[in-house]
Structures are given as C-alpha cells and as structure tokens.
Amino acid sequence: MAELLNINQATRSSKSAQKDPLPITVHLAAGLEKIGLAMKSRTWRREGQAGLGPLQRQVLTLLRGKPDHSAQVSAIAQELVVRLPTASEAVATLERKRLVKRHRSHRDGRIVTVELTARGARACAPTVGMPNQLAAATGALTSTEQVAFLKGLMKVIRTLQEQGEISVARMCASCRYFRPYQHDDAAQPHHCDYVNAPFGEQALRLECAEYEPASVSQAKESWERFNNGRKVAS
Numbered sequence: 534m535a536e537l538l539n540i541n542q543a544t545r546s547s548k549s550a551q552k553d554p555l556p557i558t559v560h561l562a563a564g565l566e567k568i569g570l571a572m573k574s575r576t577w578r579r580e581g582q583a584g585l586g587p588l589q590r591q592v593l594t595l596l597r598g599k600p601d602h603s604a605q606v607s608a609i610a611q612e613l614v615v616r617l618p619t620a621s622e623a624v625a626t627l628e629r630k631r632l633v634k635r636h637r638s639h640r641d642g643r644i645v646t647v648e649l650t651a652r653g654a655r656a657c658a659p660t661v662g663m664p665n666q667l668a669a670a671t672g673a674l675t676s677t678e679q680v681a682f683l684k685g686l687m688k689v690i691r692t693l694q695e696q697g698e699i700s701v702a703r704m705c706a707s708c709r710y711f712r713p714y715q716h717d718d719a720a721q722p723h724h725c726d727y728v729n730a731p732f733g734e735q736a737l738r739l740e741c742a743e744y745e746p747a748s749v750s751q752a753k754e755s756w757e758r759f760n761n762g763r764k765v766a767s
C-alpha cells in the first residue's frame with residue numbers, strides 16, 4: 534500500500550513538473566528576486582536603526598572596493614546606475630553620519646571626490662549585515678555547487694553589463710590581468726598577472742580591488758576562452 538502511495542505521489546509530481554509551462558530561467562529569476570527582496574528588507578530592518586539604507590550601503594561598498602577608498606560622485610552615480618542627484622543625496626547623508634568625507638577640487642569646483650572614513654569602512658565591512666548572511670547561506674552548497682553558482686553569477690552579471698544594467702563589474706572575467714585556463718593543473722587552471730600566480734575556480738573574483746579593465750578585444754578573447762573552458766595553445 535505504502536509503495537502504491539509512493540508511486541502515485543511520484544507520478545503526480547512528475548506530471549505537475551511536466552505541466553509547468555514556465556522555463557527554468559523564470560524560476561531562476563524569481564529566486565534571484567527573492568534574494569534581492571530579502572536583502573533589501575533585512576537591510577532596512579536591521580540597519581534602519583543606524584539609518585543605513587540600501588543605496589548608502591552600496592556607496593560604502595563601492596568605495597571600499599576602490600584601491601584608495603575614494604571616487605568622484607559622478608563615477609559613483611555611473612557605477613551604481615543611479616541619477617547624479619540621487620548619488621549626491623546619498624553621499625551627503627553618509628557625510629552627515631561621518632561615514633565619508635567630501636573634497637571639492639580646487640581647480641574645478643564641479644568635481645567632488647568622496648572618501649571613505651575609518652568609521653565608514655567599519656560600517657560596510659564584509660562581516661557586517663546581509664552579505665554575511667548570504668555567505669552563510671551559500672555555505673549550504675557543496676563546493677562543486679558553489680563553483681557552478683559563482684561562474685553562473687559571473688555570466689549573469691556580464692550579460693547585465695552588456696545590457697547596460699550594470700555599468701562596472703570589477704570581476705576577473707573582464708580584468709586585464711586575467712589569463713583563463715593558462716595552466717594544466719585542473720585545481721588551479723587560471724592565472725592572475727597582478728599577483729603573478731595561478732588560481733582555481735573557487736577564487737574567481739566578482740569584486741576585486743586590484744581589478745583593471747581589459748581592452749574590448751582582450752575582454753572578448755578572455756571571455757570566449759573562459760566560457761569554453763579552453764586552455765591556451767602553447
């Protein structure tokens with residue numbers, strides 16, 4: 534009897550899976566949207582007391598990723614794909630909280646550089662807030678799933694960048710120092726010219742302070758090689 538029940542249940546679930554008219558891409562998009570919503574609501578709930586909203590947090594994180602922890606307001610607006618007044622407002626709020634400092638250029642008063650303060654760096658440290666929750670959640674994946682997820686995210690981000698939805702992604706795939714599949718070692722097939730060392734798939738970066746953009750032709754060639762998993766001909 535129990536066996537019959539199991540068979541019936543299996544048949545029902547396989548039928549419902551077959552009847553599902555939605556392609557997997559829709560399910561994946563829904564999943565990503567859920568994560569985005571969770572991040573936003575949690576950020577609001579948890580950090581609302583400290584008054585740090587999502588955009589403010591993104592500004593701090595962007596500055597933290599810069600080698601000198603500073604950027605012009607116009608660059609911040611461009612990288613976060615928001616209007617200049619919106620970025621200026623977020624920066625002004627962060628300055629009131631002493632999380633950033635603004636410097637106006639002596640030569641051109643229209644140019645304003647924003648610098649992360651020590652307090653700001655502490656407020657957006659990777660161990661604070663939602664990214665840490667996300668890191669813990671992705672810890673539930675096996676190492677193989679983590680690598681597949683990382684590579685999948687890289688592809689999604691690159692596509693969004695091509696569509697103009699993300700302006701700058703400081704990731705290996707478009708970095709001038711990236712040499713995909715340079716080595717025979719399956720555990721460490723890639724090479725980073727910045728540190729002049731091989732590295733494995735699990736160390737691919739989606740946000741790297743040492744990133745420098747590759748030329749259009751180098752980025753295209755690197756991507757094709759990375760995407761096809763092709764080793765460089767020796």
Ligand code: SF4
Pocket residue numbers: 703704705706708709710711712724725726727728738741742743744745
């Ligand atoms: S510098 Fe950073 S982004 Fe560039 S290849 Fe090395 S690790 Fe990747």
